[in-house]
Amino acid sequence: MNVRRSRSADxxxxxxxxxxxxxxxxxxxxxxxxxxxxxxxxxxxxxxxTGASGAGDGKVDVVASFYPMEFLAERIGGEHVSVTxxxxxxxxxxxxxxxxxxxxxxxEADVAFYLKGLQPAVDEAVExxxxxxxxxxxxxTGAESHGAGENHEHEHAEEHSGEHGHAEEHGHAEEHSxxxxxxxxxxxxxxxHAADDGHHHEGGDPHLWLDPVAYAEIAEGFGKALExxxxxxxxxxxxxxxxxxxxxxxxxxxxxxxxxxxxxDTFITTHAAFGHLAERYGLRQEAVNGVSPExxxxxxxxxxxxEIAEQEKVSTVFxxxxxxxATAKTLAADTGxxxxxxxxxxxxxxxxxxxxxxxxxxxxxxxxxxxxGAA
Numbered sequence: 242m243n244v245r246r247s248r249s250a251d252x253x254x255x256x257x258x259x260x261x262x263x264x265x266x267x268x269x270x271x272x273x274x275x276x277x278x279x280x281x282x283x284x285x286x287x288x289x290x291t292g293a294s295g296a297g298d299g300k301v302d303v304v305a306s307f308y309p310m311e312f313l314a315e316r317i318g319g320e321h322v323s324v325t326x327x328x329x330x331x332x333x334x335x336x337x338x339x340x341x342x343x344x345x346x347x348x349e350a351d352v353a354f355y356l357k358g359l360q361p362a363v364d365e366a367v368e369x370x371x372x373x374x375x376x377x378x379x380x381x382t383g384a385e386s387h388g389a390g391e392n393h394e395h396e397h398a399e400e401h402s403g404e405h406g407h408a409e410e411h412g413h414a415e416e417h418s419x420x421x422x423x424x425x426x427x428x429x430x431x432x433x434h435a436a437d438d439g440h441h442h443e444g445g446d447p448h449l450w451l452d453p454v455a456y457a458e459i460a461e462g463f464g465k466a467l468e469x470x471x472x473x474x475x476x477x478x479x480x481x482x483x484x485x486x487x488x489x490x491x492x493x494x495x496x497x498x499x500x501x502x503x504x505x506d507t508f509i510t511t512h513a514a515f516g517h518l519a520e521r522y523g524l525r526q527e528a529v530n531g532v533s534p535e536x537x538x539x540x541x542x543x544x545x546x547x548e549i550a551e552q553e554k555v556s557t558v559f560x561x562x563x564x565x566x567a568t569a570k571t572l573a574a575d576t577g578x579x580x581x582x583x584x585x586x587x588x589x590x591x592x593x594x595x596x597x598x599x600x601x602x603x604x605x606x607x608x609x610x611x612x613x614g615a616a
Contacts (some may be wrong), residue, residue: 298323301471304347306355306363307334308588309450310378312598314354317464317481321474325350327363334359334587339366347372352470354378354463359447374470379447381462384455384517448585452517453496453602457489492602496522499606504614507553509546509578511560511569514585518605524613529558529568543572550576557612559583562592581608 300323305311307328314324325346328337339362347353347370355363357377367375450456464482468475506525508515513528527549529542549555557579560569573580584593584601594604610616 301467302349302351304350304353304372306353306360307337309456309586309598310354310356313456313460313463313485316485317460317478318467319477319481321471321477322467327366328360328588330588330590332588337362339363344370352376352466356447356449374466376463376466378459378463379449382449382455382458384449384452384458446513446516448514449517450598451515451585451602452521453489453493454521455517456598457486457493460485460489488599492599493521495603496606499610500524500613500615502615503610505554506613507549507555508583508609508612509550509555509558509572510583511558512585514561514587515583524609525553527555529572543575546572547576550578554614555612556614557581557608559608559612561585562588562590581612583608 300321301318303314303318303322303324305314305324305326307326311324311326314322318324327339327343327347328334337360344366347366350370350372351374353367353370353372353375355367355375355377357364357379449459460482464478467478471478500522506523507527508519508524509527509529511529513526513530515524515526518524519526527546529546555578558569558573558576559581561584562582569580572578582594583605586598586601589596589601593601595601607616
């Protein structure tokens, strides 16, 4: 069975283009974190096909679990890799079931690129497949998966200034964090829940890729992994990685600049996917459901969100493209709010507001700017 195929990262793919306390750190993309994460990969990667996929086309065969991994693999690997995604377009990634054929394809691949903890079926398939090199994206960044009920949006002592702007080279001044950490501490507020969206999902928030800084760290780490897998094309991988990381840095800067002078820090979303993004830019996510986007909210949570919307001057309830908008519309109707899309970038379809990660993230920025009064 041959499931390998190459695709362009700049068009909608027929395959799936699809979801803590975090230590204080500057916004600078940290090569050291990525290097530490990839150190354990060097030995097994060296044992890979070193630039020759099983298809005999001289390419490194990469199986990516879902879109954010696929996007990085294609952008960094370029013409030297053949990328196959496990998750089809329009399939909610948490619901993915792996077929025996896909497990077999993993076993034939040179590299499996996935995010452990996001898709249990993929984690199990990677373990069963015997793939020579399994690259877990979470090991390539200093970010951690957010635990449910923990405050994480306002804990960067050096990341956000009181004006929501940059200090020197993306260093965020301390007063913003101190002010908001005190205001939205991890202890329950007057509504009885923590500043995070609270009681959602015991597994926490694995959506690391929605923080452009963490995503750039993952890109750097995967680039180094490909350099070890295929040293003949290491210079190309390094160049592609540098280009992509530069684009992600620019995206990060645009979010910082675009979200300055906002009228509120709080946004409501049906899916608790945006904890990492909220933390990066000093925002407060309030989710109707948990990390599982189709969970049913309790009446108490709906009542609580009504109060939050009024107190925090929330204007918009966000929903996503891959999940029904019924809950968002019901809540919005009850509170007189608008609805809009905030895309967790788990998959790109014809309904997506762009053809790739960078385009959809900029659409997310525009939606947040309007909802938070920064537009």
